[in-house]
Amino acid sequence: MEDDSKPEQSCWAYLPSVCLSHVFWWLDDRDRSRAALVCKRWNQAMYSGSLWRTRTITFSGRPSRSNTSEFESALWYVKRFGKYLEQLEIKFLNPYNAVLTRKFQVTMRGLLSRLGKCNSRLVSLSIQHLELDRLVWRNIIRNQFIKNLILFLKRMGTHLVHLSLKGARVTLEEGCELLNSLSYLKTRSFASEINIEDFFSHHLSIYSSPLFLQTMSMFRNLVTLTLNYNCISDELLDILCEHNAHSLWTINIKCHIHDPHGQVIWGMSWANLAKRAPNLKVNFFFERVMKHDSLARILLAEIPLRSISLRSCYFSDPDWSMRPTLTNLLPAYNHILQKLTLEFNNSHESLDEELLQLVLSCKKLFFLKVWAFLSVAFVERLLQNQAEGKCTLRTMKVRIYTNRYETNEEDRMLRDIFRRYRDLINSELNYFVIAYPMM
Numbered sequence: 001m002e003d004d005s006k007p008e009q010s011c012w013a014y015l016p017s018v019c020l021s022h023v024f025w026w027l028d029d030r031d032r033s034r035a036a037l038v039c040k041r042w043n044q045a046m047y048s049g050s051l052w053r054t055r056t057i058t059f060s061g062r063p064s065r066s067n068t069s070e071f072e073s074a075l076w077y078v079k080r081f082g083k084y085l086e087q088l089e090i091k092f093l094n095p096y097n098a099v100l101t102r103k104f105q106v107t108m109r110g111l112l113s114r115l116g117k118c119n120s121r122l123v124s125l126s127i128q129h130l131e132l133d134r135l136v137w138r139n140i141i142r143n144q145f146i147k148n149l150i151l152f153l154k155r156m157g158t159h160l161v162h163l164s165l166k167g168a169r170v171t172l173e174e175g176c177e178l179l180n181s182l183s184y185l186k187t188r189s190f191a192s193e194i195n196i197e198d199f200f201s202h203h204l205s206i207y208s209s210p211l212f213l214q215t216m217s218m219f220r221n222l223v224t225l226t227l228n229y230n231c232i233s234d235e236l237l238d239i240l241c242e243h244n245a246h247s248l249w250t251i252n253i254k255c256h257i258h259d260p261h262g263q264v265i266w267g268m269s270w271a272n273l274a275k276r277a278p279n280l281k282v283n284f285f286f287e288r289v290m291k292h293d294s295l296a297r298i299l300l301a302e303i304p305l306r307s308i309s310l311r312s313c314y315f316s317d318p319d320w321s322m323r324p325t326l327t328n329l330l331p332a333y334n335h336i337l338q339k340l341t342l343e344f345n346n347s348h349e350s351l352d353e354e355l356l357q358l359v360l361s362c363k364k365l366f367f368l369k370v371w372a373f374l375s376v377a378f379v380e381r382l383l384q385n386q387a388e389g390k391c392t393l394r395t396m397k398v399r400i401y402t403n404r405y406e407t408n409e410e411d412r413m414l415r416d417i418f419r420r421y422r423d424l425i426n427s428e429l430n431y432f433v434i435a436y437p438m439m
Contacts, residue, residue, distance in 0.1 A: 029073065052081035053121075058091040059104055071107045075114070082115045087124040087162075098138050105145045111177035112152040122156055122417040126195075129167035133201045146174055151180035157189060164195035166226070175200050183218040187371045191219065192247065193263075195226040197254050205260045209234040215241075221247050229255035229298065237269040249282065255298060257288035267302040274304045283307040283339075290344060292324040301332045307367075315426035318348050326354040331361055339367040345438070347403065352378045360391055371399040371436075377415045379433055383421045386428070395430040401438035410435035 015023075022025060024032055024045050034045035034409070057074045078085075090108070095101045115122070128150075132142050153160070160182060170178065175196070183189040206212050206228070213235050222244040232253065255261050274280055282305050289295065290312050308330070324345055330337070340362070342355075352375055359365060359382065379398055385391050403408060414433055418425065425431045 017045065021050060024083065026052055029077070047081075049084040052077075052084040053086040055087070056089040056091065059094065059100075060093055065423055071103060075110055076106060078111050078114050078118075083118045084121070085115065085119055086121050088115075088122060089126040089128075092130060095134075095136050098136055098141065101137050101273070102141050105141050105148070108145060109148045109272060116152050116155040119156075120159065124162035125156070125160060126162075126164040126166075127168075127197075128164055130165075131167060131169050133169040146170065146178070148413045150178055150181045153178065154184035157182040157184050157186070157191075161191055162193040163191055163359065164193075164226075164389075165199050165296065166195045167198045168200050169198060171201060172206065172209055172211065179215050180218065183253060188220045189218050189220070190221040192221050192223040194219070194222065194224075195251070196231070197226045198256075200228070200231075202258050203260065204230065205263075206231040207236070207260075207263045212236075213239060219244060219437055223247050224250045224252070226252040227254075228259050229253050229261050230259040232265060232427050233263060234265055235271040236375050237265070237273050241273045241276050245273070246271075248277040250281050252283045252285070253411050254285045255289050261289065261298065264297070265300070267300040270300055270302040270304075273339060274302065279306050281306040283309075285309045285311075287311055288313055290322070290325075291320055292329070295325055295329055299329050299332075302435070303333075305333045305337060306335075307341075308337065308340035310344065311341070312344040318416060321349060322346055322351055323349060323354055326351060326358050330358055334358075334361040334363065336361045336364060338364050340365060341367075342371040343369075343371040345401070346373050347401070349437070350375075352381075356381055356385075359393075361394070365391065365393045366393060368393055369395070369397040371401065373401045373403075373438070374398070376400065376410055376417070376435075379414065380417050380420075382425065383417065387421065387424050393429065396433070397430075398433040400435045402435055403438065405437050407435035407437060419437065 020042070024035065027035060032046055033052070036043045055077065057077070058076075059070050092104055095104065127129050131137075132146070153163075163182065165178065168178075170173070179194075179196070182191050200206055207230060212231065213233075216236060217239050220243050222240070225240070225248070240251075284299070284305065284307070286295070286309065288311070288340065289298075290310060295310075310325070330340075340359075355370065355372075355374070356378060359368060379400070380425075382391070382393075382396070386393055386396075400410060411434075414435065418431075418433075
């Protein structure tokens, strides 16, 4: 007698669609494609929109066998799943020669053109560290890429919320045209998060440009703005106050030694903005701008400063002193400062006491990162004050520079300190402290 019963189904056949989609979410493109061949139901799972909303497309930037597949897979993805895309990140890592930049430009032209036609959901676009001012970018390739990107932003400007072109290094005119693309056919842009750190080429005094001010006046819903200090002026702060005070939450400002930063900004401009935007937090990142006179001109008491990073990149100058900054400038923010990062070479002066007093005076400070010539005793005193409730750190990262190759003695002392405060560290702190030879 023939057995007419159906063959026994695998338990995978009864997996709920939600669970099946979750399994597919963990697979890479190749494994998803293979899994989609199993059956019709798995093939349908492959086209679940939730799998394709976020995408990072990476181009290695160096000649290799995988180059061709990188460019081809990027176009394959956009053609098949671009309509679902909501967040896109493009990475072009260290372009090696003009041939690769040309290939990247051609691929991006096709990718952006296709995406512009099929997608109406994209809210976030990030293309960082292009460094278009490098010689590897031939003018014709560079100009064509910028033109393609402008056309794309004009199409997407109505619903694009987040745009990051950090490190693009374009001219003033090109940069303003790119930003103006977001308000194409409109009188304003409602993008809420813009990152234009290192967006313009080095050495440009953007703060004195009427074109830049006109461009920034188009933005009416900024929540987070990231830019260089060479873009900051009284006029820009007034524009932000007039058009974005209702929404502005964070301004991140980078000040680099090679960028112009000699402009004079009045404390009243910062005070007006802080008053109109009561939730505003300003974060400053200084790269090799360490001298007190330069910092004093920038760090005005009226700035609602929540985070500051001062990095000297191992630069040492016997005529420079960090002490006035620690004792005169930074204490002005002791009622609001929450994060402090200090990386400097103070081999010519001891700053243990000044730094400890600064930390103790900042009642809201929860993050401390210090790379400097310090004594091991500084760490113990800081932990003792933490134990007594005199400071409220949650993260403590210290690299103690020494002038010796061997750090055995410092390592032993740090181990002893850790044992004494183990319970405090394990219960309250993200703790990382080492001794480091600085020769």
